[in-house]
Amino acid sequence: MTEARTTYKRVLLKISGEALMGDQAYGLHPPTVQRIAREVQSVHELGVEICMVIGGGNIFRGLSGSAQGMERSTADYMGMLATVMNALAMQSALEGLGIHTRVQSAIPMDTVSEPYIRRRAVRHLEKKRVVIFAAGTGNPYFTTDTAATLRASEMHCEAIFKGTKVDGVYDKDPKKFPDAKRYDKITYDDVLQQHLAVMDASAIALARDNSLPIVVFSLDEPGGFRGILAGQGTYTIVRG
Template identity: 85%
Template sequence: MTDDGPKPSYERVLLKISGEALMGDQGFGLHPPTVSRIAQEVKSVHDLGVEICMVIGGGNIFRGLQGSAQGMERTTADYMGMLATVMNALAMQSALEGLGIHTRVISAIRMDEVAEPYIRRRAVRHLEKKRVCIFAAGTGNPYFTTDTAATLRASEMSCEAIFKGTKVDGVYDKDPNKYADAKRYEHVTYDEVLAKHLGVMDASAIALARDNKLPIIVFSLDEPGGFRGILSGQGTYTKVED
């Protein structure tokens, strides 16, 4: 660890954020100041000595499900969504390396000129060397979301938790932006998430996390210092586990 203070509660984590998180107040695309702000949040945790993987969605550029709903063939639409995640990963890599953090973009679809191919043992070695690994292109397969890809990669990398950065500070029984009486859960089980359709992640991702006993921590990415705070035992969040 490079910083003084309490020992972080996890030594290796995966941060999952949506593509929409990178677009700031814009309705589309990348907002460089927002990308830089999130990179600063990642750096603050990296400075604690925590090994970090990332998975970033592609919904700010293209969402496969929406494309297929408009008449595009689903497989093609999903591959386009995967390519969008690579663009976001490269943007985040640029921001992190601008802060002096060594970063690798690792793609499930081969594109050797811009990213490394996914090889599990090599990715683990990058983490051991304190490089941030950004996993792009989902699982490389259509019909699987980036939530499922994040849970799969976190399991393969032996991460101790998935941190899901959202616009709210946890899991609620209904949308807190619409309902003043929305109740936030401190803890919720995987089965409750599935039974109550709480929308933390899709069902496949929740089931995979449950089977691998991988806790999911849902927190607000808009709260400055929130990511680091939770790892230091502070802050507001919901923990999904058995």
């Protein structure tokens, strides 16, 4: 009954590394990781196939490292390793809730994760395992936003769910401007032309080329992820 009411059958959840920090200045906040894991669990219980991409900004940011004189490629690889740490933390939290989870890394590290193999990842999803894609695309100069869009396209996901601190896409920062306007729907081209902070331009363009909707919602809203999949809640959908 519940599964039949679900809007989507396979989705990718993209969250930033900063989402795992809680109120800390950096690092992982275990209660926050557990809370997000429970949000994923609530959707998993609907029968939805879920894969995830988690950023690494709570541990290391490649761009800021590069700005301080570090060679860009090296800084980006360090950021990719940070995403593996976050993926392992989320895997531990999900498996603590009884959800079978696999981490697949674009940078081979067989001791802690599987290598990224598309067919294997699809098979995991079909078996209702949560798959966490780590290490971005495995290449410097590409963000985890782009990695999320790439993996969602390869997995034939029906949508990307971008969990943020706000309940959708606004024309300006709602925390700084009380008159900020929230969009219920917006096109990929409008996001690019207005330079809206949804995902980076490469990710938006890739989503547009593959007709992949992006649902932007608040990760801080309890039950928000599950609510949207049941056709409720407040969010912005980006599509053509």
